[in-house]
Amino acid sequence: MELTGARVLVAGATGVLGGLAARALAERGARVALAGRNPVRLAALARDLGGCPARSFEACDLDQCSALGPWATRVLAGLDGVLVTVGTAGFGAVEDVSNEVAGHLLTVNALCPMAILRGASSLVSDKGFLLAVTGAVADRPRAGAAVEHAAPGLRTARAPAPALGTGTGTGTDRTTPSRARTTPSTDRADSMMGRDNARTDIASYLAGTADYTASKAALSSWLGVLAAELAPRAVTVLDIRAPRLETGATGRRAPGRPPALPNEAAALDAARALLDRITSA
Template sequence: MEISGARILVAGATGVLGGLAACALAERGAQLALAGRNQVRLAALARDLGGPPARCFEACDLDQCSGLGPWAERALSGLEGVLVTVGAAGFGAVENVSNAMAGHLLTVNALCPMAVLRGAAPVVADKGFLLAITGEVNHRAAGEETADGLAGTADDLAGTADYTASKAALSGWLGVLTEELAPRSVAVLDIRAPRLDTGFTERSLTGRPPALPPGADAMKTVHSLLDDIASL
């Protein structure tokens, strides 16, 4: 896909990763629609990028989420792609995580991205793309080899049950969506990025993350992601 001129929605644009992705896409000539939770940061980002369409939304309002794709398609007079970078971290032993917090993690990390892509699927162009970040943690299990060649252990996973479940739910959903949109040649990208140096886990909504290695370079990951899109 030619990124220059492509009409792309970035949902989660006021987060660190979403903001980096929006700026990198703009540098490559994409026409953007921006959506994010923080109104002040969203206005500043839109101003810095020359005034693309921008809309605030709440991840817990799934109707708002599903409306983003149709809004972006109208605002841009077409839609070739969607990036969803929304997410929240939360940790703790299963008995210490409240049902309310578990539900919140599932909503932000799974139901929100699902709703965004559900709403965008009918309006994204054939041969376009839908992308969400699931990350690495949900693909690790005790005894499995990880991306860095290390074996996952029970200690590695302790305290991540609800976070892992939310990300795994999204990943499974994306796999089915891939098959459903195959007749239209719409690429569904499940980005299993490693932990990045965005401070994401330090902003945990509950508990503390397990011991983790230093995060990978977020900007390098963003440019790699854009290279993957360009190769579609």
């Protein structure tokens, strides 16, 4: 998609990744409308980008989220794309995470992006795009879990853990916008470091992230269905499986203590990769 003159809503613009993406979009000639939680940072970014439209919203207010698409369509006189980088972190063993924290993670990481894209889905132009950042954790929600099929005669099976940064799904991009290493298959990963070591690595990576991972996986599944529904209009739905980025998310006040996490990738590189993926769609 050509970005010069494209009308794009950036939701999450006051976060590190969203702010970088908004600046990169403007540099490539896009007309942007900004939405973010922090009104001070939002106003400063809008000034830096030549006084572009800006609107604050709360991720936990789903009505505000769903109203962003119609608002952007009005102030930009149309809508060619939506980029959602909203998200929050929270950690802890399953038995230690409160229902309040679990609900907050699901709302901010899944229901908020869903509401934003739902509100924009009928307004975005044909051959436009809808993009949300899920995360590499969305690839590994069932590492080692037993799956019981409801159909009679089907045996319980261990669900294989997909490799970091890979995935499947018609109409949904599962690429990783970074230099992060990807592995074509779990079998290859097991053969490289031993099956037991691979399972240990997966377990240590996922430990303490059950509710966080579930919220990201929920959004990813929803995006896959949205892609199929919008396929007749040639609207590209992008599910960006970003690795852990240098955004300071785990350094901010978040419930629980972060587990051992992979090294951070540069957020600026990720922002540039987002735009490269959009232009190649």
